[in-house]
Amino acid sequence: MPIVAEILIPLALDTPYSYVVPAGLELAAGDVVQVPLGPREIVGVVWGLAETAGGSNLRPVTGRLPYPPLSEPLRSLVDWIARYTLAPKGSALAMVLRLPDEAAAAETVRVAVRITDKPPSRPTPARTKVLAVAVDGALRGKSALAKEAGVSLSVVDGLIDDGVLETVAVEPEPVAPPPDPDSPRTPLSPAQAEAVAALIEPFPWPPSLSADRAEPAETDLRPVLLEGVTGSGKTEVYFEAVAACIRAGRQALILMPEIALTAQFLDRFAARFGVRPAAWHSGIGGKRRERLRAAVAEGEALVVVGARSALFLPFASLGLIVVDEEHETAYKQEDGVHYHARDMAVVRGRLEGCPVVLTSATPAIETRVNAARGRYRHVRLPERFGGRRLPDIAAIDMRLDQPERGRFLSPPLVSAVKHTLERGEQALLFLNRRGYAPLTLCRACGHRYQCKNCSTWLVEHRFRRALVCHQCGYAERRPEACTECGTFDNLTACGPGVERIAEEAAALFPDRRVVVLSSDFPGGAERLRQELDAVAAGECDVVIGTQLVAKGHNFPFLTLVGVLDADIGLTSGDPRAAERTFQLLQQVTGRAGRGEKPGRALVQTYQPDHPVIAALLSGDAERFYAEEIEAREAAGLPPFGRLAALIVSASEREVAEAHGQALARAAEPPEGVMVLGPAEAPLALVRGRYRFRLLVKTERNVDLQGYLRAWIARGPKVRGNVRVAIDVDPQSFL
DNA sequence: AGCACGCCGACT
DNA sequence: GTCGGCGTGCTC
Numbered sequence: 204m205p206i207v208a209e210i211l212i213p214l215a216l217d218t219p220y221s222y223v224v225p226a227g228l229e230l231a232a233g234d235v236v237q238v239p240l241g242p243r244e245i246v247g248v249v250w251g252l253a254e255t256a257g258g259s260n261l262r263p264v265t266g267r268l269p270y271p272p273l274s275e276p277l278r279s280l281v282d283w284i285a286r287y288t289l290a291p292k293g294s295a296l297a298m299v300l301r302l303p304d305e306a307a308a309a310e311t312v313r314v315a316v317r318i319t320d321k322p323p324s325r326p327t328p329a330r331t332k333v334l335a336v337a338v339d340g341a342l343r344g345k346s347a348l349a350k351e352a353g354v355s356l357s358v359v360d361g362l363i364d365d366g367v368l369e370t371v372a373v374e375p376e377p378v379a380p381p382p383d384p385d386s387p388r389t390p391l392s393p394a395q396a397e398a399v400a401a402l403i404e405p406f407p408w409p410p411s412l413s414a415d416r417a418e419p420a421e422t423d424l425r426p427v428l429l430e431g432v433t434g435s436g437k438t439e440v441y442f443e444a445v446a447a448c449i450r451a452g453r454q455a456l457i458l459m460p461e462i463a464l465t466a467q468f469l470d471r472f473a474a475r476f477g478v479r480p481a482a483w484h485s486g487i488g489g490k491r492r493e494r495l496r497a498a499v500a501e502g503e504a505l506v507v508v509g510a511r512s513a514l515f516l517p518f519a520s521l522g523l524i525v526v527d528e529e530h531e532t533a534y535k536q537e538d539g540v541h542y543h544a545r546d547m548a549v550v551r552g553r554l555e556g557c558p559v560v561l562t563s564a565t566p567a568i569e570t571r572v573n574a575a576r577g578r579y580r581h582v583r584l585p586e587r588f589g590g591r592r593l594p595d596i597a598a599i600d601m602r603l604d605q606p607e608r609g610r611f612l613s614p615p616l617v618s619a620v621k622h623t624l625e626r627g628e629q630a631l632l633f634l635n636r637r638g639y640a641p642l643t644l645c646r647a648c649g650h651r652y653q654c655k656n657c658s659t660w661l662v663e664h665r666f667r668r669a670l671v672c673h674q675c676g677y678a679e680r681r682p683e684a685c686t687e688c689g690t691f692d693n694l695t696a697c698g699p700g701v702e703r704i705a706e707e708a709a710a711l712f713p714d715r716r717v718v719v720l721s722s723d724f725p726g727g728a729e730r731l732r733q734e735l736d737a738v739a740a741g742e743c744d745v746v747i748g749t750q751l752v753a754k755g756h757n758f759p760f761l762t763l764v765g766v767l768d769a770d771i772g773l774t775s776g777d778p779r780a781a782e783r784t785f786q787l788l789q790q791v792t793g794r795a796g797r798g799e800k801p802g803r804a805l806v807q808t809y810q811p812d813h814p815v816i817a818a819l820l821s822g823d824a825e826r827f828y829a830e831e832i833e834a835r836e837a838a839g840l841p842p843f844g845r846l847a848a849l850i851v852s853a854s855e856r857e858v859a860e861a862h863g864q865a866l867a868r869a870a871e872p873p874e875g876v877m878v879l880g881p882a883e884a885p886l887a888l889v890r891g892r893y894r895f896r897l898l899v900k901t902e903r904n905v906d907l908q909g910y911l912r913a914w915i916a917r918g919p920k921v922r923g924n925v926r927v928a929i930d931v932d933p934q935s936f937l
Numbered sequence: 938a939g940c941a942c943g944c945c946g947a948c949t
Numbered sequence: 950g951t952c953g954g955c956g957t958g959c960t961c
Contacts, residue, residue, distance in 0.1 A: 214960085245939095
């Protein structure tokens, strides 16, 4: 009887396709194979095998490919994610399978050169310089040697041709040198040591700590929330869990938001483990990427630090997943397959049978609730490391301390910055608004510049001389004359953005180095990264920054943080606005005083009594969480359970056809599902397609997928290429 | 993802 | 009259 293989193909297909297995080919589930699809050959993965009588009209599997098979837990993860996110299985597989393309896989042989006994046939000054360096007989790369000798590469090549230097093929440098868990380290504080013990005691691989205990601890595979204020040393605590994991011979994965994956962090890792960890992020490409993937699959890479896509690496023996800064929104993937990496990490941990540690100074509400209800363990680090104090936080009531007309820095803040700079310390002015001014209007006719596609104001970017929509990216040149009434030179900028604050700071402190850090930093992400390093090294006095300064980087010289408009975001319609604002402000004020000197934060606000601001000022996070959870309950929003948004993406024509129909002609929701509102007006026109959202609330364990499928079936008749996904966010699924 | 088919506008 | 734009559907 012929054997039929169910092959999942990494395309947007929801079901595996059937192929016959040719005689003589032994296949097992998880094997990576090549199969014909239409006119071409394509890579797929064996999802299942069956012996059947029929199937003679099926095309045969071409053959097995020399890649490590996908493990059972990883295949289950693909199935799980596809089901949960309503994505086609093949799309979920594609995230795991990103296989090397031929070009990238071609390993170029690296060569090094070494001096031989042969004297040069024609000694020239340049050659003499090279030989002076090479005389020690050590191996060097060609370009390294040329650089060290201060000559060009051709001189080295000439000496090779002459036989004076010999080339030696070198092994490529290891992508993942083994970290040493027992490398000497700075001692932990008592609070940290206590947290380490509490954290790893119930982990399945026996930690050395409990080796001498009489009773072996009972394993507890619940995810753990490791919560501690900024500067409490959470990293060192979870490093000990990583150490215990690799001592037990298992691999560890540390997930971080991309922005936090800095040289600074890798150095901290190196300080603990002797080597830098293997890093996986969107910037790592080609050959290196594939070698690292192979090292992970062979179990050779013991620790991987990576952005969210690292979650899909084919670990041979995963023993621990750490999700650093678990509240970060960067963990949400918003295009293609919609998923939240933190939650998928919890799922993968469950499927792999390994513990998952979530860390944060300001956990997401749903994580806090999960911890409070005992579904997650909760380990806390209550104080800052090394006896350092949290920054003093004070409010500046903008109704009382008004800035000068046309200015945005209040007098108390200006004087605080002045004193900070006089002491030779750094100040950060935080304003979560890119560009120069959020609104431009004509003084003559009152026309307000608005996006052509969205309902938002166009933000002036003075550096680029453009008006830009922050919603959809639409941009136009900033006009000289009003496009409505034609009045020349009469447009006025309303409100501040970071560029405008930089202008103000430069005027106030003309002899100081002022730098603006935002995601549209001129020169791109790489230059931005360098600039962040420069700021951390103290090469700047006043930093004006958007939310990106709240993340990742540690600025040891920073002692003052001024928050310019703390109220931004509190009034937005987002049900998570309060939480987001609290997290952001807590993180950014926590930047102050992480070096030698104590820090201070001043918060400009019009509503010092707002619960979010009050909680921030009092440093009472407990109160904030309690109040926020209560407020959500009262508003019918879930503090727990799942808040999802159905996102429909439809073309302009489809929208026109569906116009007038209630987009939320929803199926009757099942028990436990509550529709919070009708589909909103189009959120944005993105690349010619409108996106809609439908917010639904669910209790745990409700078949949200089923409901959403029903919605799709009975929803507006937008035919054809309608894509649907769940906006995965606060949720529970265990 | 590719690739084919098919339906409409704008051109040698 | 065709050329080619992309919207749509199909691949075991």
